Amino acid sequence: MRTELECIPCLLRQSLEAARFVTEDPAIHELVMRETLRTVADLDFLESPPTIAQVVHRRLRELTGDPDPYRSAKAAANRLVMALLPELAADVERAPDPLLAAVRLAIAGNVIDLAITADLTEAVTCRALQDASREPFHGEWTEFRRALADATDILYLADNAGEIVTDRLLIEQIGPARVTMAVRGHAVINDATLADARDVGLCELVEVVSNGSDAPGTILDDCDASFRERFRNADLLIAKGQGNFETLSHAEDDEDTKDGVFFLFKVKCPVVAGQVNLPVGSQALVQAHPTRPVLDPGTA
Amino acid sequence: MRTELECIPCLLRQSLEAARFVTEDPAIHELVMRETLRTVADLDFLESPPTIAQVVHRRLRELTGDPDPYRSAKAAANRLVMALLPELAADVERAPDPLLAAVRLAIAGNVIDLAITADLTEAVTCRALQDASREPFHGEWTEFRRALADATDILYLADNAGEIVTDRLLIEQIGPARVTMAVRGHAVINDATLADARDVGLCELVEVVSNGSDAPGTILDDCDASFRERFRNADLLIAKGQGNFETLSHAEDDEDTKDGVFFLFKVKCPVVAGQVNLPVGSQALVQAHPTRPVLDPGTA
Numbered sequence: 001m002r003t004e005l006e007c008i009p010c011l012l013r014q015s016l017e018a019a020r021f022v023t024e025d026p027a028i029h030e031l032v033m034r035e036t037l038r039t040v041a042d043l044d045f046l047e048s049p050p051t052i053a054q055v056v057h058r059r060l061r062e063l064t065g066d067p068d069p070y071r072s073a074k075a076a077a078n079r080l081v082m083a084l085l086p087e088l089a090a091d092v093e094r095a096p097d098p099l100l101a102a103v104r105l106a107i108a109g110n111v112i113d114l115a116i117t118a119d120l121t122e123a124v125t126c127r128a129l130q131d132a133s134r135e136p137f138h139g140e141w142t143e144f145r146r147a148l149a150d151a152t153d154i155l156y157l158a159d160n161a162g163e164i165v166t167d168r169l170l171i172e173q174i175g176p177a178r179v180t181m182a183v184r185g186h187a188v189i190n191d192a193t194l195a196d197a198r199d200v201g202l203c204e205l206v207e208v209v210s211n212g213s214d215a216p217g218t219i220l221d222d223c224d225a226s227f228r229e230r231f232r233n234a235d236l237l238i239a240k241g242q243g244n245f246e247t248l249s250h251a252e253d254d255e256d257t258k259d260g261v262f263f264l265f266k267v268k269c270p271v272v273a274g275q276v277n278l279p280v281g282s283q284a285l286v287q288a289h290p291t292r293p294v295l296d297p298g299t300a
Numbered sequence: 301m302r303t304e305l306e307c308i309p310c311l312l313r314q315s316l317e318a319a320r321f322v323t324e325d326p327a328i329h330e331l332v333m334r335e336t337l338r339t340v341a342d343l344d345f346l347e348s349p350p351t352i353a354q355v356v357h358r359r360l361r362e363l364t365g366d367p368d369p370y371r372s373a374k375a376a377a378n379r380l381v382m383a384l385l386p387e388l389a390a391d392v393e394r395a396p397d398p399l400l401a402a403v404r405l406a407i408a409g410n411v412i413d414l415a416i417t418a419d420l421t422e423a424v425t426c427r428a429l430q431d432a433s434r435e436p437f438h439g440e441w442t443e444f445r446r447a448l449a450d451a452t453d454i455l456y457l458a459d460n461a462g463e464i465v466t467d468r469l470l471i472e473q474i475g476p477a478r479v480t481m482a483v484r485g486h487a488v489i490n491d492a493t494l495a496d497a498r499d500v501g502l503c504e505l506v507e508v509v510s511n512g513s514d515a516p517g518t519i520l521d522d523c524d525a526s527f528r529e530r531f532r533n534a535d536l537l538i539a540k541g542q543g544n545f546e547t548l549s550h551a552e553d554d555e556d557t558k559d560g561v562f563f564l565f566k567v568k569c570p571v572v573a574g575q576v577n578l579p580v581g582s583q584a585l586v587q588a589h590p591t592r593p594v595l596d597p598g599t600a
Contacts, residue, residue, distance in 0.1 A: 005316050005333050013309040030345070033305050037341035041334050 077162025109166030139285025159241030377462025409466030439585025459541030
C-alpha cells in the first residue's frame with residue numbers, strides 16, 4: 001500500500017507520540033519531528049507508511065541509546081493478556097464455532113498497538129478482548145476456512161506483544177504442527193520479537209522464527225534470506241495487523257505479493273478503511289487479491 | 301504564540317485540506333504537501349502557526365493562478381449570515397444584556413473558519429449562531445466592559461467573511477463612531493477583506509481599513525505602516541479569531557504586544573485550549589497579559 005497524502009499528518013502525529021513515549025527530552029522531540037518532516041518530504045509515496053515508522057523508530061533508539069524503549073510496555077501487555085488467557089480459552093471452547101471465535105479474538109487482540117495511540121490503557125485492551133465476539137466483523141470467512149483446510153505449511157506473521165497471546169488461541173485451533181510463526185527481527189515500537197514469543201510460551205507450542213527486520217510491518221527486501229524463503233514456500237500466509245497489511249497488500253508493481261495472503265486486523269484509520277471498504281473499528285479478515293495480471297496463464 | 305510540536309500534524313492536515321479545497325489537481329496536492337513539509341522542517345518554532353498558513357496559501361494561489369480561491373465560499377458565508385441578520389439583531393435587542401449578547405454572537409460567528417475544517421456546512425453555521433447564548437462562555441467580561449466604557453479609539457481586528465456580519469451587531473452596540481475595523485490586506489483562506497466588508501454593508505456603518513497583509517492573523521511586521529500606526533495609537537484592541545490570538549497573544553520576546561488587547565474567539569484546538577485554559581469549543585473572551593516585565597515602572 002502506498003503512502004497517501006492523508007497519511008502524512010498521521011505519520012507526524014505518530015512520530016511525536018513515539019518521541020514523547022520513549023523520552024522526556026524536548027530537544028529529542030523537536031529533532032525527531034524535524035527529521036521526520038525532511039524524510040517524508042523526500043519520500044517516494046509508493047513506499048508504504050511503515051517505511052517511515054521504521055526510520056523514525058531507528059532514530060529514536062539511536063538518540064535515546066535505548067535499543068528497546070517499549071520493553072516494559074511489551075512485557076506489561078504480555079502479562080495482561082496471559083492473565084486473561086484461561087478465560088479467553090474457555091470462551092473459545094464454549095463458542096458454537098471455536099475457529100471463528102479464535103479468529104475474532106486474534107483480531108481483537110490487534111488493538112494492542114502503540115503505533116496508533118501511545119496511551120492505550122489496560123481497560124481498553126480488556127474490553128476489546130472481552131467484546132471480541134460482539135465487535136463488527138467483516139471478512140472472507142468461507143475462503144479463509146477453505147484455505148486453512150487445504151494448507152500444510154502456514155506462515156503466521158505476528159504483529160504486537162500482548163496480541164501474540166491471542167494468536168496462540170488461533171494457532172491452537174489451526175493445529176500448531178503445520179504453523180510457523182514469524183516475529184520482527186529487532187525491537188520496533190511494541191511489535192513482538194522472539195523475546196516476547198518466549199515470554200508467553202509460544203516457542204513451546206509452535207516454531208517461531210525472526211524475519212530479520214526492524215520494520216513495523218513486513219518489508220520483504222528488508223527481511224533476511226531464510227525468512228524470505230519461508231515466505232515464498234508457505235502455501236498459506238496469515239498476516240496480522242495494519243503494518244503487515246500496509247506492507248504486503250497487493251500493489252501492481254509488487255513482485256513479492258502472492259495469492260493466499262489473509263490479513264487479520266482491526267481497521268484503525270480512514271485510509272486503510274477506504275482500501276478495504278470497511279468502517280474504522282471493524283475486525284477485518286481480508287484476502288489479498290493481486291491485481292497484476294497472471295503473466296503465464298499456463299502455470300496458473 | 302509559538303508553534304508547538306502538536307501544531308505540526310495539524311498544519312499538514314490543514315494544508316492538504318486547503319489544497320483539495322482550491323484545486324482537484326493531485327499534482328498540486330502533492331507538491332504543496334512536500335513544500336509544506338520542507339518549510340515546517342526549517343521553521344523557527346518561535347514563529348506562530350499562521351506564518352506557515354500564509355506561505356501555504358500564497359503558494360496555492362500561485363500554483364492555481366487564482367488570486368482568491370475562497371471567493372465564492374466567502375460570498376456564500378456573507379449571504380448566509382446576512383439572511384439571518386434581522387433575526388440575530390432582534391435576539392440582541394431582546395436580550396437582558398444586549399452588549400453581552402452581541403459579544404457572544406460575534407464569538408459564535410467565529411465558527412465560520414475554513415482553515416480549521418474545509419467542509420463547514422451551512423447547518424453547522426446556523427446552529428452555532430442560533431445557539432450563541434447557550435454555548436459555554438468564559439471570559440474577562442467585567443474587564444472588557446470597563447475597557448469599552450473608557451475607550452475612545454477602538455481598533456477591531458476582523459477575522460472571517462460571514463463572521464463580520466456578526467461583528468456588525470457588536471460594533472452597533474459599542475457605537476460605530478469610535479471604532480475602526482481592520483480586515484486582511486489580501487485574500488487568504490476565507491478571511492475577510494475590504495471586498496467582504498463592502499459586501500455586507502460594513503463600510504457604511506464604520507471606518508474599515510486594510511492591514512496590508514495576506515497572513516491569516518496579524519503579523520505586525522507584515523502589515524503596512526498606516527495599519528501599524530493605527531495599531532499603536534488605538535487605546536483598545538478587539539481581536540477576533542484564533543489566527544489573531546496566535547499572532548498577537550503575548551510572548552516574552554514580542555515587542556509589539558500591548559496591554560488592552562481583548563481576544564474574542566471560539567477555541568478550536570487543544571494547543572490554544574491549553575494556552576487559555578478553556579475547553580475546545582468554548583467561547584473565549586481573553587485579555588492579553590503581557591509577561592515581559594515593565595522596563596520603566598515610572599511610566600506605568
